[in-house]
Amino acid sequence: MTTQLARHTDTAHLPHGHRTGGPRWSLPSDAWTITWRNLLKFKRSPDYVVFAVLQPIMFVLLFSQVYGGSIRVEGTNYTDYLMAGIFGQTVLFGATFSGYGMAQDLKDGIIDRFRTLPMHPAAVLLGRTAADLALNTVSMIIMILTGLVVGWRFHEGILAFLGGVALLLLFSYAFSWVMALIGMMVRTPEVINNASFMILFPLTFISNAFVQAQNLPGPLQAFANWNPVSALVQAARSLFGNLGQSPVSDALPMRYPIAMVLIGSVLMLAIFVPLAVTRYTRTSRR
Amino acid sequence: MPMIEAHDLRKTYRANGEDVHALDGLSLQVPEGRVIGLLGPNGAGKTTAVKVLTTLIRPDSGTARVAGLDVLTQAREVKRVVGSSGQYAAVDENLTGVENLEMVGRLYHLGTRAARARARELIDLFDLAEAGDRPVKGFSGGMRRRIDLAGALVIDPQVLFLDEPTTGLDPRSRIALWGVIKSLVAGGTTVLLTTQYLEEADHLADSIYVIDQGRVIAEGTSDELKAQIGGHRIALALVDAADTGAAREILARHGTGPVTVDDSGRSLEVPVQRGPSTLAAALAELAQAGVELHDAGIRRPTLDDVFLTLTGHLAQASPDPAAPSQIDEAAS
Numbered sequence: 001m002t003t004q005l006a007r008h009t010d011t012a013h014l015p016h017g018h019r020t021g022g023p024r025w026s027l028p029s030d031a032w033t034i035t036w037r038n039l040l041k042f043k044r045s046p047d048y049v050v051f052a053v054l055q056p057i058m059f060v061l062l063f064s065q066v067y068g069g070s071i072r073v074e075g076t077n078y079t080d081y082l083m084a085g086i087f088g089q090t091v092l093f094g095a096t097f098s099g100y101g102m103a104q105d106l107k108d109g110i111i112d113r114f115r116t117l118p119m120h121p122a123a124v125l126l127g128r129t130a131a132d133l134a135l136n137t138v139s140m141i142i143m144i145l146t147g148l149v150v151g152w153r154f155h156e157g158i159l160a161f162l163g164g165v166a167l168l169l170l171f172s173y174a175f176s177w178v179m180a181l182i183g184m185m186v187r188t189p190e191v192i193n194n195a196s197f198m199i200l201f202p203l204t205f206i207s208n209a210f211v212q213a214q215n216l217p218g219p220l221q222a223f224a225n226w227n228p229v230s231a232l233v234q235a236a237r238s239l240f241g242n243l244g245q246s247p248v249s250d251a252l253p254m255r256y257p258i259a260m261v262l263i264g265s266v267l268m269l270a271i272f273v274p275l276a277v278t279r280y281t282r283t284s285r286r
Numbered sequence: 287m288p289m290i291e292a293h294d295l296r297k298t299y300r301a302n303g304e305d306v307h308a309l310d311g312l313s314l315q316v317p318e319g320r321v322i323g324l325l326g327p328n329g330a331g332k333t334t335a336v337k338v339l340t341t342l343i344r345p346d347s348g349t350a351r352v353a354g355l356d357v358l359t360q361a362r363e364v365k366r367v368v369g370s371s372g373q374y375a376a377v378d379e380n381l382t383g384v385e386n387l388e389m390v391g392r393l394y395h396l397g398t399r400a401a402r403a404r405a406r407e408l409i410d411l412f413d414l415a416e417a418g419d420r421p422v423k424g425f426s427g428g429m430r431r432r433i434d435l436a437g438a439l440v441i442d443p444q445v446l447f448l449d450e451p452t453t454g455l456d457p458r459s460r461i462a463l464w465g466v467i468k469s470l471v472a473g474g475t476t477v478l479l480t481t482q483y484l485e486e487a488d489h490l491a492d493s494i495y496v497i498d499q500g501r502v503i504a505e506g507t508s509d510e511l512k513a514q515i516g517g518h519r520i521a522l523a524l525v526d527a528a529d530t531g532a533a534r535e536i537l538a539r540h541g542t543g544p545v546t547v548d549d550s551g552r553s554l555e556v557p558v559q560r561g562p563s564t565l566a567a568a569l570a571e572l573a574q575a576g577v578e579l580h581d582a583g584i585r586r587p588t589l590d591d592v593f594l595t596l597t598g599h600l601a602q603a604s605p606d607p608a609a610p611s612q613i614d615e616a617a618s
């Protein structure tokens with residue numbers, strides 16, 4: 001190593017004119033560099049492929065084939081009813097990757113490296129959430145294809161269908177920022193994993209994702225009707241034309257699910273983007 | 287103009303319900319083109335100092351300038367001219383060596399093409415050409431360190447911060463890395479490095495700041511520091527531990543400081559003013575008292591002695607439970 005260095009230095013390979021970093025930072029270019037890096041990571045770790053591709057296929061097949069015959073939904077079939085629920089659950093779990101990713105990068109000291117570079121302060125978070133959105137989109141496409149194979153159909157036309165997909169991804173993107181902030185506050189990435197399961201599983205199961213809320217016992221039913229996951233699933237379900245004739249609750253989020261999801265997503269972004277960026281500019285490996 | 291200048295930096299953390307003064311009025315000045323070593327045990331505040339100077343954390347009070355730029359109000363400009371390598375190799379496991387460096391270059395806004403070319407140059411420079419296109423996951427600790435150090439040199443920084451650059455490395459990699467750092471500073475870069483290894487500070491730094499409990503407790507060249515605690519030391523090795531008392535008494539009479547005795551009672555040391563003549567006199571008295579010796583000699587004080595004299599404790603013997611574990615040398 002030393003001899004090689006000496007050789008290079010002899011030929012003035014390291015001119016000490018003190019080359020500095022470029023003069024401008026640019027949020028799009030910095031964020032793209034981080035997105036590129038995160039996407040490479042997805043490409044090289046099989047865990048992510050399993051999560052993004054195999055798990056959605058498994059969920060669609062399990063739920064539609066196992067419960068398909070035993071759960072009845074008025075005016076439609078269970079496979080149609082189910083798909084929006086699976087989409088909702090999968091994109092929510094996908095968003096937790098942003099928290100895991102930030103916690104892992106912080107632990108590895110990579111955030112410290114980034115923070116000593118002349119980057120835009122929002123670039124790392126933007127690159128993180130953008131890469132996770134890309135992974136979530138891949139999951140969505142896989143689930144849609146699997147769903148179509150097992151007999152799921154959307155009935156409100158292609159625009160409404162695309163609107164439903166966009167709404168699911170928007171909500172998940174906004175939730176990514178919440179998770180990214182949490183990821184910078186926990187001590188280890190494992191905390192994110194465990195907490196996600198502890199919180200998201202009850203949240204998706206006490207909702208209308210897999211069963212009809214009106215079949216739940218009283219207190220659970222009230223919870224399910226006000227659960228943001230229910231609003232998300234309800235919104236997607238109505239845009240896919242998969243609601244059937246099941247009675248709709250009087251609860252506000254159930255009557256205006258699309259508006260609720262839009263407002264909720266915008267609020268999440270408005271609150272958590274600034275919080276996460278501020279946190280980022282003060283965070284460092286301990 | 288000093289390239290690095292810190293004045294009365296203070297930073298207090300709250301840990302386990304107690305206030306920890308990580309920096310307690312730390313001040314230092316590094317002239318251009320010099321290599322300064324911050325020497326101190328774990329928890330002395332070295333890393334906190336580097337984090338303040340590299341804009342990673344804000345001090346509670348005090349000011350600092352790097353290359354004439356205020357680290358608090360001109361953080362963005364500071365980041366453009368410094369390179370830094372942290373205590374832990376901060377490399378992305380899933381990227382290859384080249385990709386890691388390309389990423390850093392792109393984030394310095396060198397442009398994708400220039401960043402890629404620079405990455406290749408550095409990979410060659412650090413003798414990683416063969417492994418450069420493999421994911422870092424399979425790299426040894428020493429190779430990761432080299433990638434991290436290369437990351438600090440993607441620009442040709444005016445000021446280079448190296449936080450414990452050789453912690454966790456085997457002796458051979460450490461010596462190789464010292465060679466790299468020396469070659470780099472030969473070009474006129476100003477370097478601030480932290481270390482717990484006295485030998486390393488002695489070897490690399492033009493001048494040393496000894497840090498303990500968030501403060502500078504001594505400053506000077508290695509020789510100046512050694513001179514501060516007396517010229518020479520006389521060291522004896524006794525044949526029989528029964529003679530310890532007698533030998534200690536004789537040394538105490540000739541010494542300028544306390545006599546230290548090791549656990550076995552057979553090794554004794556004392557600082558003295560004039561080495562050779564004092565040794566001769568002491569040897570004569572020891573012979574008269576019938577103390578048998580395996581070995582006797584004079585030695586120059588090491589930085590270990592400096593540290594012991596200045597702080598009352600050894601540099602290494604300070605296990606800090608809060609300090610994160612060292613890098614795993616084995617490739618994982």
